[in-house]
Amino acid sequence: MLALVTPLFSPFFRARKLLCLMQQEERALDDCAMEEGEKPSADASSSKPEPISIVIVEHDSAFRLEQILPRYLSQNYAGDYKVIVVIDKNDSESEDVLKRVGYNPHLYYTFLPTASRYLSRKKLGITLGLRAAKTDWVIVTDVHCAPTSDDWLTHFAKHCTNDKTLVLGMTPYEDEAPVYYRFNHLRTMLYHLRQAQKGIAFSTNQSMVAIRKSEFFKQKGFSGNLEYTRAEFDFLVNKFAEEGNTALAIEPEAWLQQFNPNPKRWRGRQLFTLDAMKGLQRKGWFKFWSYLDNDLIHVFNFVMIFWIVIACLCIWDESEKIPVNPNVMMHFYILLAILVVVWLISQIVRFFIYRPVLKAFTIKNPEYENYSYINPFLAILLEWTMTFRNIALAIRYKFLDKTDFITHKL
Numbered sequence: 001m002l003a004l005v006t007p008l009f010s011p012f013f014r015a016r017k018l019l020c021l022m023q024q025e026e027r028a029l030d031d032c033a034m035e036e037g038e039k040p041s042a043d044a045s046s047s048k049p050e051p052i053s054i055v056i057v058e059h060d061s062a063f064r065l066e067q068i069l070p071r072y073l074s075q076n077y078a079g080d081y082k083v084i085v086v087i088d089k090n091d092s093e094s095e096d097v098l099k100r101v102g103y104n105p106h107l108y109y110t111f112l113p114t115a116s117r118y119l120s121r122k123k124l125g126i127t128l129g130l131r132a133a134k135t136d137w138v139i140v141t142d143v144h145c146a147p148t149s150d151d152w153l154t155h156f157a158k159h160c161t162n163d164k165t166l167v168l169g170m171t172p173y174e175d176e177a178p179v180y181y182r183f184n185h186l187r188t189m190l191y192h193l194r195q196a197q198k199g200i201a202f203s204t205n206q207s208m209v210a211i212r213k214s215e216f217f218k219q220k221g222f223s224g225n226l227e228y229t230r231a232e233f234d235f236l237v238n239k240f241a242e243e244g245n246t247a248l249a250i251e252p253e254a255w256l257q258q259f260n261p262n263p264k265r266w267r268g269r270q271l272f273t274l275d276a277m278k279g280l281q282r283k284g285w286f287k288f289w290s291y292l293d294n295d296l297i298h299v300f301n302f303v304m305i306f307w308i309v310i311a312c313l314c315i316w317d318e319s320e321k322i323p324v325n326p327n328v329m330m331h332f333y334i335l336l337a338i339l340v341v342v343w344l345i346s347q348i349v350r351f352f353i354y355r356p357v358l359k360a361f362t363i364k365n366p367e368y369e370n371y372s373y374i375n376p377f378l379a380i381l382l383e384w385t386m387t388f389r390n391i392a393l394a395i396r397y398k399f400l401d402k403t404d405f406i407t408h409k410l
Contacts, residue, residue: 003346006300009293010350011190012357018193018250019360025251049079050137052157052210055129057086057122058143062093064259068146069097073106075153084132085109086125108132120229120407123222130213130221138216140236142207145171145256148363155253156210165215166246168196168237169208170255172363175372177260183374183382185258186361191286192237196248201241202282203234205273208256210249211240224279227406230269231276238280257363274397275405294387301384304343311336351376 007013054072058065065085072083087094089111098109110132112125130138137160147153159167170189173182188205195202225235237246249255261269277283315332318324354376362373 002300002303003342004349006296007346007349007353009296010353011187011194011289011293012350012354014194015190015357018190018197019356021197021248022250022252022360049077049154049157050160051080051082051135052077052137052139052153052160053082053084053129053133053135054139054141054153055084055086055126055133056141056143057125057129058091058094059088059121059125060091061143062091062097064143065094066097066100068143069101069107071146071150073101073104074150075106075147076150077153077157079157080135081106081153081157082133082135083107084129086112086129088112088121089114119226120222120232122230123226123232126232127221130211130216133213136213137210138213139167139169139208139210140233141169141209141256142171142258144261145207145258148255148257149253151253152256155251156249159247159249159254160210161247164245164247165212165242166201166237166240167210167249168193168201168204168246169206169210169249170361171207171258172255172361173258174260174363177258179374179378180382181261181266183379184386186358186374187383187386189361190357191290193248193250195285196237196241196246200243200282201237201246202286203280204237205234207233207258209233209236211236215240225276228272228276228279229405229407230272234273234276234280238282252363255363270393271397271400272405274393275402294390297383298387300346304339304346308336308339308343311339347377347380350380354379 056065056068056072065087069083069085075081083106085094085098085107087098087109098107101107110128112121112128126140129140137157139156156167156169173185185205192202192204192206219240222232222235222239224239225231228235311332315329315336318329318332358374358376358379
């Protein structure tokens with residue numbers, strides 16, 4: 001019973017409904033492509049998409065800015081769009097990058113003031129970018145993310161409809177990222193997407209959110225969590241998500257690719273997210289399911305290891321007796337074989353649950369001929385280690401200076 005039930009307590013099993021949503025989006029995309037192929041060009045251009053802005057806050061990453069800007073500025077979007085880049089006022093390298101781009105009707109940039117003592121510079125940058133936007137819909141993303149095709153904005157913007165005020169985007173890591181980073185990022189994302197699909201979104205670990213400018217300033221932006229230095233995407237979703245107002249841009253064509261983070265950046269994001277959890281609302285559901293899923297894995301493995309050890313001890317004890325009873329020995333061997341088979345059945349069930357989800361949520365980058373999705377058996381092994389990694393992270397956080405995570409140092 002444990003072997004068959006425990007694999008069902010997993011975000012990968014609950015993600016089957018996300019897969020259904022993704023398939024619906026892809027079928028709708030195929031249908032639209034067929035219809036556009038049948039219509040004359042005049043009909044295709046009669047309905048112009050809504051104008052949209054893209055805000056990118058950059059800090060000390062001029063090389064990334066130079067890498068991603070051409071991908072954003074070359075989007076095949078039928079409507080008007082503007083890429084708003086926010087950089088530090090004294091960042092000459094980033095300013096040089098923007099000057100090298102030259103005049104572009106889709107590009108606008110502004111500067112962060114040098115003096116902002118009691119406010120997160122990232123949140124201030126997002127606020128300034130939203131204020132500079134002349135459109136109601138604004139996509140907020142990160143300098144470490146980039147489109148993989150020139151049609152990304154077309155696919156993402158179709159989710160910015162009149163009945164929504166928030167759109168959750170997806171930014172999976174590129175193939176070059178360590179496999180644990182990719183797996184952890186995906187597994188956490190499944191919890192957030194499923195919660196948003198069921199009702200009110202809780203948070204996001206992705207680096208792309210679209211929000212209405214009018215709604216952002218109506219609710220006074222980041223007020224209520226200004227003391228937190230980072231976790232800006234977490235707070236955007238947690239504060240502005242309401243029942244029925246959130247859309248999911250779940251089809252692969254609407255994703256951004258997130259570059260491989262160095263260990264310092266990866267660890268810092270995990271620590272800032274852990275600290276920000278204190279200020280998030282509606283975290284009960286997320287904690288309950290994540291703890292339950294992780295604990296059941298270890299409970300099942302402990303039970304199986306315990307009984308396998310007992311069976312081995314019984315075999316060894318019986319072999320020490322003289323004379324040896326072959327019938328009793330056979331019973332213990334059968335018990336050991338059943339335990340091993342049951343454990344293998346559990347892992348095979350997990351394999352077939354994990355595989356379609358791991359394949360579906362792998363970034364499809366046309367720059368590479370082969371796409372490598374995470375091996376399901378490797379994912380199972382990584383999942384066994386997550387609890388211990390989380391404990392290590394919590395211990396590290398406990399001994400850090402908590403003023404590093406807030407802007408109000410005094």
